[in-house]
Amino acid sequence: MIIGRSGVGESAAAAARPARDHDAGAIAMLWSARSVAVVGASDKAGALGRLPVEHLLRYGYAGEVYPVRPDGAPVAGLPSYQSVQACPPRVELAMIMVGADRVLAAVDDCVAAGVPLAIICSSGFAETGPEGSTRQAEVTARARAGGMRLVGPNCIGSVGVERGLVASFSPLFTGAATALVPGSIGFVSQSGALGYGAVSLAFERGLGLGWVVNTGNEADVTALEVMLQIAQIPDCMGVLGYVERLDDVRTLRRLASAGKPIALLKAGRSSAGQRAAASHTGALATEDRVVDAALRQLGIVRADDVEELLDLGDAFGSTRRPRGRRVAVVTTSGGSGILAADAIDAHGLDLAALSDATRTTLDTIIPAYGATANPVDVTATVMSDPALFDRALDAVIDDDAVDAVIACFCVITATDVARVVDGLGRAANRSGKPVLVARTGADHLAPDAADALRAAGLPTYPTPARAVRALAGLHQVAGVEPRAVAPAVVSAGRPDGGPDDSSEPALKAALAVAGLPVPAGRLASSAADTGRAVDEVGGSAVLKAVVPGLVHKTEAGGVVLGVTTATAGATYERLAALGGGVLVEEMITGGIEALVGIAPSPLGPVLTVGLGGVLTEVLDDVALRLLPTWADDPWLAGAMIDETRLGRLLAAARGTEPYDRPALEAMITTLVIAVRQWPPGFELDLNPVAVLPLGRGVRVLDAAYVPPGER
């Protein structure tokens, strides 16, 4: 099983990048700089080089703005400077907006002036082809040599919202009706146009952002790095990211450990999308199911769409978290209640089973045409009576079986707003349980509702399905708190760790040494010795040709089952004629075939468990985990088995006995511990692993190993 394209434990790019904790301050200049130089500033109306200057002035940035242009003429009424070095010290952030051919000189100028961070907005770099890539590498090397961090090139800039630090030429900030909406959520996007489009939608829905950054080509600073810096700001309540590459497992693990809810829209799920991403920013592909597994494992919510990303941002803005997956639905619309129940099921949450006491209480409040079972249809009559509505809400939210509430309304009119918001807000506050609202009705029917709901900490969505999806994300980040970062690699490994060679006997010997159960057996030295070997393993054996480079042994006639002492000699001769040794192993029958593998990926080694044997390719039903797992969140063999149909195959079915699942779990655990001593970057495929009836253990029937660097 080959996962991803990289043959090393982490991407070469990530490994080559030095540790940069000391540079954190540089990245923070994106929102905390006290002075900004705009290199390539222009006074011409509408010119890109004028827009950042205008934006900084328009949105109230209180720091210094230094337009830089060769002729020193004023820009937007501000005096300009002929170089960054000529600006009053110290320039804390530079925007470079000159043509690609003049960027190198601008970078030199910034370095000479001691600028800690420059945003290169200019295009004409890696996105244009090999020549541009060379230019980008040159610029990056020059900045690194000078100790300056770079954002971009080919980006639209960044915004420190609280301070009006709009270091961006996005047309969003030119819009007559545009107003910044400050808040505690960070938004980082590798893509510029899409990123600022999403930011405009966030502001439009009232989702306040504190930090907005576009990283473009990511010659130096990456979106993940910026997200990590933002997550470490105490006021930050969550970070949303759009990325096209995901191969920096060190930063990803640090980001997941920062204790803030994180949502990531990783584009390139499909191979078509990955090809598009590769041509867009040269991002290396990471197999999508590895991305899925890694993010889920790290507690990062994966969004599929810009709208979902923003929906999660709305949810992160409230501090209440569900303690479990049991959801109560309160509604005045039976239809909305059913749709919410469907969505709860689809997202792996549970419709809470309300207690008898709760049902009894609700029976005294809710009229016959409502419903006191979950989904609870309180009816419009109850909603219109604050005392009754509060009693119904209290009964539901105080039920110990309820971890969160989805409240669904349709046409809310202006007269409903205060009742709905007061009732829900009070119940949420008092109980500490999250309440998310679906409001399936036009805004104009109650224009104040959106603001009032937001102010009360009630994330609101247009449909039950979207509210439930956001709650599912909230459930995924419910346990997030700062913790130690798990190491990004299994171990340094010993140079001599792992199997000596990839032949089946050597590999099985290494597995046996590691404590893994392999079939009894040995190499036979002659036809006569084969008879003895067959006898040693119980009189019925499998004989296998051991020929270097012969991968598909079975198809080549290199495997013979059910060999007895009588047929041993002749079989030996036939297999030996293939040009190698002959392995004699005990014959194992009657098990369920599993697959256990470890393969490198751009995010590090990935453990795979699933259906093995002939079903491997047909069903492709596997569970994945990044290695190593968190110290405080151990990887569970059982969970992986249950994620696949293996769980059902191993259980006792009608007329069959159960298989030895505990032995399989133990074997997987043993393997994961053993390979810590193996050199990183190897690939190991145990398939099939026969899981025998309960009490009889497992056996690794076949195995393949590819040493590091040989893929």
Added chain:
Amino acid sequence: MIIGRSGVGESAAAAARPARDHDAGAIAMLWSARSVAVVGASDKAGALGRLPVEHLLRYGYAGEVYPVRPDGAPVAGLPSYQSVQACPPRVELAMIMVGADRVLAAVDDCVAAGVPLAIICSSGFAETGPEGSTRQAEVTARARAGGMRLVGPNCIGSVGVERGLVASFSPLFTGAATALVPGSIGFVSQSGALGYGAVSLAFERGLGLGWVVNTGNEADVTALEVMLQIAQIPDCMGVLGYVERLDDVRTLRRLASAGKPIALLKAGRSSAGQRAAASHTGALATEDRVVDAALRQLGIVRADDVEELLDLGDAFGSTRRPRGRRVAVVTTSGGSGILAADAIDAHGLDLAALSDATRTTLDTIIPAYGATANPVDVTATVMSDPALFDRALDAVIDDDAVDAVIACFCVITATDVARVVDGLGRAANRSGKPVLVARTGADHLAPDAADALRAAGLPTYPTPARAVRALAGLHQVAGVEPRAVAPAVVSAGRPDGGPDDSSEPALKAALAVAGLPVPAGRLASSAADTGRAVDEVGGSAVLKAVVPGLVHKTEAGGVVLGVTTATAGATYERLAALGGGVLVEEMITGGIEALVGIAPSPLGPVLTVGLGGVLTEVLDDVALRLLPTWADDPWLAGAMIDETRLGRLLAAARGTEPYDRPALEAMITTLVIAVRQWPPGFELDLNPVAVLPLGRGVRVLDAAYVPPGER
């Protein structure tokens, strides 16, 4: 395999309902009535009985409005009448808004006045429990006896938008800013609150509706019936429906045959949702995957959410349809292009491979930092030059490999709008290919854009994923045109059709008569006869105990494999001791095990094909089709096989030969033809069906049959 809860070919409710083509005119009164009586009208501000009168006046209904109240006092300035019979003849539509206990009298009044259709808004019927159900049945019977159709009870009413016929008390129509947005899409909802919430969202986004109906408890008229009537209106361009029950296969098939695009949000996907639906409207459950398969087969788009339903409505509003699944993406945002490519893959569409000629043309237009491969990043520079933008669009849309275009933009500003709309609208019109737009940016940046895009016939969505999802729906309805309705039942069947009894020998005999391949074999009459029978089938046989009521033969020790003439006698004695006969069959080995079954569902007989044997329950991997299939859209055994992993299992894999897929396809076809003569409502399970290596055919190894009415 048990599908659904009903034991008959169609639901009892649907079967009991008379054919009603002659009532079509009655349902049409919901939008074409020239006079409306409001029974239970009130003059009190805010009273429910006053609202329809106010709404009819406010929205310009030009017909007669007759408030009906016992005291004959004026309502909203209109004279009222003491009964419907007292109104000037002829009342074409009555709204009944009195208390539940007075509804029967109101119905009698309407019948006496010759009203063709009444909407009972009152609640207090089946939704409240058994007593209400009795009341509902009584009211319905009275209306039917009098020849009057009923909408409701427990509903919010309907709207004929074009004529301002707002026969509804929804608060939507009381909203100060509410305006009707007329259009050519119909919207029918079983749920009132959710339905009018959705309508408010449709109007808010500018999606014009022509006909809006809420059917509530559906004592008589169902949402499907109303959708069918709307679909038959020439001006109608598509119908959207929200339903909680789906068991009227006759109307569903007629709706699908009406030649208009249909989208259906069927709530109750999950068992939790189905339980909620059952308690909400007493809807019988139809297993969700039967619903999925049936709608796909009938060419009806299934929406999962209100938002998706409205998105489809936007798409139906343009007449251009994709001729295939190949999509070109044109964008100014690389990120949007990747997300569109991902969505195209997720929805089973294909990213079009542009021709070399197209690429060459685009190379002359698009700068190096754009992309000429699909997704085509034309860049903002090209978009800002109308001549270049048009040339690029023409090159893409005229490519024969392109069936549809998704155009993705982010921050569109007011100055972009005309260029984008003109360019895209012209290209779409000229080519006849659909162009759907993703505009991922705030509305206020170009407030006129939404209307301009809509006016140009360019359905527009906030994200690439939503635009692609709508296009996938459009692809599904692309072939929809009026056609003959397929019959809803397989056939009347002969009372004596089908197997004589359910024993394995009788069943296999019946299958053999029908032309299905069963193993050679016969019942043995004695130990000695068993030896002869084994000899007849080739010397190696399977012996099976034939004991009435013994379902799990294998677990009971009632099946013995590999019986030879030597062991035949003893095996016979052992099996005969179980108390029944002994069947001797040829021993079949080495095949792939498939499952072929037919089971009744609320939507009629459902054909199931998938993995058989031990994998049936573990993998649950089956394809479903309603029987019968369309005459002009034959059900394809091959398509069903390929929908499951059976397709891959039957193909030649590494080191194995292919299996006899043609024989399986022929067997399925033979079965479907044969069972037309069987009585409706039976259940037949052929599992396993051994599919032998190519050229050796298939054999039905085991079979179970449940006659109609015995489930």
